[in-house]
Amino acid sequence: MKQETIDKELDNYGNCPECGKSWDAGRIWKVWRDMKDSKYYQDKTDEELQVMEKESYSKPYHFSKLIGIEIREKYDGVSYNQCPFCKATWDRWTGELIKDLKEAGLE
Numbered sequence: 001m002k003q004e005t006i007d008k009e010l011d012n013y014g015n016c017p018e019c020g021k022s023w024d025a026g027r028i029w030k031v032w033r034d035m036k037d038s039k040y041y042q043d044k045t046d047e048e049l050q051v052m053e054k055e056s057y058s059k060p061y062h063f064s065k066l067i068g069i070e071i072r073e074k075y076d077g078v079s080y081n082q083c084p085f086c087k088a089t090w091d092r093w094t095g096e097l098i099k100d101l102k103e104a105g106l107e
Contacts, residue, residue, distance in 0.1 A: 010081055010090070012064040018097075019086035025063035029053040068092075069106060080106060 013024040025031065029049035032041040041049065053061050068078035069089070080098065082089040089098040089106060101107040 010066070010092075010095075012066050013060065013062050016083040016086060016088060018083060018088035021083070021085045023064050023066045023083070025065045027053070028057055028061050028063055031063055071105065080104075 011023075013022075015022050029046065029052070032038070032044075032049050032053075033046065035041050044052070065084050067082040067084050069080040069082055070077060071079050079092050080089050081092055087101075089101060089104075090096065091098060098104045098106065
C-alpha cells in the first residue's frame with residue numbers, strides 16, 4: 001500500500017514504501033572489494049578492509065542507494081530523500097510524499 005507520509009527517521013537501508021525495492025547497497029568493505037579498477041582496495045585483505053570500514057564509517061557499515069537532495073537556498077544539507085528506482089520523493093523534515101516535483105522545485 002502506498003503511503004502519503006513516511007517516518008521522519010527513514011530507514012536508509014530498508015525498502016521503498018512506494019515500489020518495495022531495497023535501498024541497501026551492501027557492506028562497505030565488500031563494495032570496496034568489488035571495485036575492480038582500484039588497485040588500492042584489491043591489495044588489501046578482507047580483514048584490513050573491515051578495519052578501514054570501522055575506522056571510517058559508523059554502524060551499520062552499509063552503503064545506501066537512497067538519494068539525498070540538497071536545495072542550497074533552503075538548507076545546507078539533505079532536504080529531500082528520493083528512491084533511485086521509482087523516483088518517489090519525501091520531505092526529510094515532514095516525511096510528506098512530494099507528488100509534484102516540478103512544483104516543489106525539484107525538477
